[in-house]
Amino acid sequence: MVRVCIDDFAFKKRYSYGTIMIDLDSHRIIDILDSRDKEPVIEWLRNYPNIEIVSRDGSQVYASAITEAHPRAVQISDRFHLLKNLSGAVEKYMFRLFPARVEIPATARTRTPEMQALLDTRNRAQRIRFARTKYEEGLTVNEIALLMHSSLTTVNKYLAMKEEDIPEDIDSARERQHKVAVSTREQKIAYVRKLFDEGCSLQEISRITGYVFNTIKRYLSEDGPSINGHYDNRRPGKLQSYESEILELRSKGLTYTEITEIIKKKGYTGTVDALRVFMQKEREHQKKCETKDSESKEYIPRKWMVQLIYKAIDHVKGITQEQYEEIIKKYPILGKAYEMLRNFHELMFSKNLDKLEPWMKDAEKLQIDEMNSYLAGLRKDLDAVKNSIIYTYSNGLAEGSVNKLKVIKRIMYGRNSFELLRSKLLLLESFHQIN
Template sequence: MDTILPDPTCFALQKLRATAHEIVAVVCSTQTTSACPLCQRASSQVHSHYQRTLLDLPWQGITLRLELHVRRWRCADTACPRRIFTERFATSIMPYARRTDRLTTWFTLVGLALGGKPGARLLQALGLVAKPDTLLRHIRSLQAPARAPLTHIGVDEFAFRRGRVFGTIIVDLLSHRVVDLLPDCEPATVSRWLAQHPEIVVVSRDRAINFGEAIRRGAPQAQQVADRWHLLENLAERLETWFRDQARPLRTAHDQLRDASPTLLGRSKAEEAEGQAEQARQRQRYEQVQQFKAQGCTAAAIARHLGVSRQTVYRYLAMTSSPPRRRITPPQTAQQRHTRRYVEQRWAQGCHNAVQMWRDLKEQGHVVGFRTVSRWVTLLRKATGIRGYRSTEPSPLGPPSTSLTPRRAARLCLKDPAHLRREERQVLADLLGQAPEIQTTYDHVQAFGRMVRTRSGQDLDAWLVEVEQRGCAPLRAYAAGLRKDDSAVRAGLTLPYSQGVVEGNVHRLKLIKRSGYGKMGLATLRQRVVLPQAS
């Protein structure tokens, strides 16, 4: 029976007493001496006896309570101010504790993993009674263990409330552990924390301006490192903006015909008219923004006058022409996708008869109307110029390709050519052949991508000069931004540090934060994020 005791070397089991809801173990101490907590001198003089009641680990889902009979001792050192002290059990029970150390370990693990209410429900299922507030108080009382001096850290923001309230997460890049959470991402707060750690030599960050300024003020001795993924992401955003003005090269003849046939896109005539009206409103707003800009109005003044957000005004100010119509295709069902692929496949094989295709689909068990098949075949006839339905020669064009969106075009230009699929290579080749400036922009983007992938920051100067002389306007603006952050960008293109570790911990923080249903305060969130990794 000694196996149920917290420490069999210090305790002896006298008897067990069972009730309907718990088991009570009567235990006495077997120590012959005890050390004074002040002078640490061992004493064998017993002063009196008393009883402690503690909770221990449950036994087969039943609560186990200890009735511990212990003693008070007289200090053997006459000069010690502590004349009488209680018996200590350093290996199993803390002074004044109401539960054993091993049960406290349960509270710690469950509280850090689940929090208050979920943790209390789990402990209740295991045979313990613990209130959510008890677990939360225990979590907040935990002390983080001492850590080695910080030399390489990464900083990033996270949201307490998405889009409204933000904080700062600080991660040790060498151990991949979260160091601290700050209540906001203001430069003053971050710089104050950095000033308390003068041993920091490297700080990784994204392209946010507030963190760059905070690091310069709080840790001027540290080398800032711009994250490579964010460099590429910012480049993709600039490239996407440029492709929005290059809408015509991105559209294929097939999709232009589809746009002229709204029924093929699942839109009614009323929905098509509404889309055209929305395009007219956007064109009118673009013209209004440009007129106010010509009059010298600020973005904030334009936003107030038109009743729109400043982000909308900035988007229109960055455009060189009126925004093109963005057609949002309703999601197709599996049956519709299969019908389209089947019609395009049979057309490429040489079958141009809509009736025959419809009959074949019916024989295969597909429920599809003849009008649906006929619309797709009519579209293919217009795209290929083949009029007769009796022709059986395969179409030299093959299945028609879909148009590129500005975002997909930007991603294709940024992607490593070695990782392109065969169909992506064909789409990219068609895109680059549309205009010489697209080929030039692609060469610039690929050159920067190679610098990022190979960490060859020594080629940055030549790339900046080339882009400033021959690059498109968005790339020149991107190059100007790199020059403003020159030191951090060069370090990002040379050193091995990045924000990957920080972003991973941000995702972990989101999971913990959401488990609190938006009611977790900073103190509890910091403990649940920092302590599991520190221990």
Template sequence: MSKHPNSDKSTNNNCHNQTLEASNNDNLKISSLYPNAELSIEDVEVLPDTIHIYARSSLSYGICPYCGSHSKKIHSRYMRHVTDLPILGRRTILHLEMRKFFCHDEDCSHKTFAEQPGTEVFRYRRRSRRCEVLVSKLSLDSSAGKSSSHLRIMGIPISRATVLRDIHRMPLPVYPDIDRIGVDDWAFRKGVSYGSVIVNLRTGMIIDLLGNREEETFREWLDRHIKVQIVSRDRSTDYSAAVASTKRLIKEVADHFHLVKNASDMIARVVSENYEDYRMLVMGERKTNDISNGTNVQRQAKFNQVKILQAKGMSKGEIVKATGIFYTTVQSYMDITSLPARKSNAQVDFSMHEAYVETEYAKGRPLSKIFKDINKDGSYKSMGPYYRHFHYLSDGHRGPRKTEEQHVQAKRVAEVSHKEPLLPIHMMANIINRSVRGMKLNGQEDTLIRKLLSLKWFSTLYYAVSEFNELLKSNNPRRLTKWIEEYRHTSIERLRRFVDGVNRDLKAVMNCIVLPISNGIVEGFVNKIKEVKRCMYGRAGLELLKRKLILEPLLFQLN
């Protein structure tokens, strides 16, 4: 059965009206995606890889951006093509039909102007506002190459050069009212070139980067910021000299961490210089045996002979010919004033294994396999001393045997050596630093400190640093002057230098005791600078690096 032609026509009209009505409703919904843009969506075209949105201004008039007057007289029309954020993984392009208007204000400098609908589309830009925000965030977070690659994947084609231009286009903030800052140096190239980072201590944000750490550069920065009243710094003399040269009443605050770090480094150096006293304290018998050795007596005689000839004005070559001593030895003896103790390695004692080795060897087992049995824990590094000790088993001569008392004594010495090994300098310094700061020690560490306190130089050092750490927490700067007077004439050279340094920086150290200000946040930003430089493969110039560190937290992390 065929349908009536009039009924088919009426049906098609109804369908067409419903389609138009649905399309209008969809356009209204799409227009809500741009609430502040004053745009009216005319059409949407969805392609497999791209979405095209066609729109025009929803206003019947234009506002002159130069004088602010309204106009309804249209001069011409043109099309703008703006990239927007992708929708469902598809690149999105916003096609805007823009109008030009005549300006009726006779005092206006322009006769025509182009309309600028809302705040979603910037003037002279080819990306929407939210697209610009995404580009800025990625460009500040990562390198230009990575940002360009990620944006292309999201359907926002942009080159590395454009990313860099966008970053340099961003204006840096100005801080004329800054009053508290922290300053520290950071490395462009470690050991070669350095810069300075300046942090606002009130907000905890970087406000500037300087290209070097020279006194003149920092003084010029302070001259441009005349309201600075407090400067927190490390122990650098350049920053201190820059503050002093401004002739302003600026309080300097020495960083607590650097003061404690300087004291810790001083402890390590003093322990290193007096390590032989610690060695004698723990391994006294071995030291005595070494001194009584005739070889040391002969070495001392050679040293005395060289020093006598040197005092007579003889050259190195003449002393070598006269004494027959090697040239390098003569040179080293002439450069020192006293003969240092010879360093010797402790001999490995296999006495405790003699019974087991002899029994196993009598069963026909080779010495090499027996050595593996007694060295399961890996305590013996070489087989040479082992073979030399048990040589009498392999050549048929048993040699002199130790008495039972000698066996007991050897075992006791081995146990003492196992319980109290010689600690390296860095481990000793770590234990001492924890002790002077009042931290809890285990039994062996506490025993070590008590033994070391029997040494005069160590007791002086220990109590001086302990008192210094306490007065840093005391909130009483008067204790600092008493501490300086007590230890400024000590016989320990390193400690005396440390006290003199604190005395030269007395006001800053006193302010560190009184004021609750730390330079720790600046140290944290130094680590962040390293991270940003690595993300940029070490190619970040000063201006680009400055924008990445200042603008990224200012624009995005505080929202």
């Protein structure tokens, strides 16, 4: 009985691909093919009539080719790809539904009065109102000046100012641009929904509006947000590891230039302008946190929530257990998605087929589009999925062998034909020791 795994590899990514076959017992590469199309793969597989077990990924081309070439062969869907695709589906759902920072009730009041003052004084109007509020609370002019890092003359000027002379609190240019973008998108959503309510099909809506089908489906979805999912997304950069220190130093009254000099001694290589932009964004977040009932809010970056798909909470540094519980309380469906991921991982290694169908039914109840698409793929390849639970074989050997093939291909770059590549690879495999 011959047991093999089959996978594709790239000659030139996104343009041309080949196929590789590995013996699961000897761990040797059996052969490679310069195509991954169905007909050449069928013809190639028929050259190996004693194949009885085949491990593969979710490719329907390979599934169909194996079925036609070896109808009695046992096909096993690779567990890694099943878990990876499920995680990817949940990740796509989170990027579609959640903003770059998720608002939850504050789990801890950790800001000092100096830090709160720093974030409460975003512009001149806010500084004037802040000084007057603190004066009404009983603080002296000296105390307010120290808190705001302003001169006594400036604070006295703020306190003596008439109410009608206080300037209006205006949004920053970034906030104004964002509001215009949200308004525009809401109009697009309303127009698409209006066309759909009038009986237009997706094809007709696409023709009228010029939007692609995925955009139309997102606009028609009830849980589709009007805010772009990438808005306010904090990209990793030179400043990231110094952010908390910058806030603390700025709250003590240090200038941006002084702060830059301090953190440059610790390895920062960016500019002082980056600090100003960072502080502007932090003040905007503070403004979002303010509510009419004065309830304290905090924001959790979506990237930490995405990491919970792949890691336990103890290994995600940006989120605490208390914050996680607040997120799940606000978004119960997210907690169910996390639980479903854990259950599927246990199912894959349980050797218990009876758990698969109940898990799929529970997943369908979540009514997540990305999940339903994944489940449709599982049902289409159900026998191979069940075999992945029963058998221990996987495509790990194929992934490692493809890496070996890539190394050889790059060494021969610019002077190799496919036949030369195949001959060299198989020659090297002939010296491979059987495990």
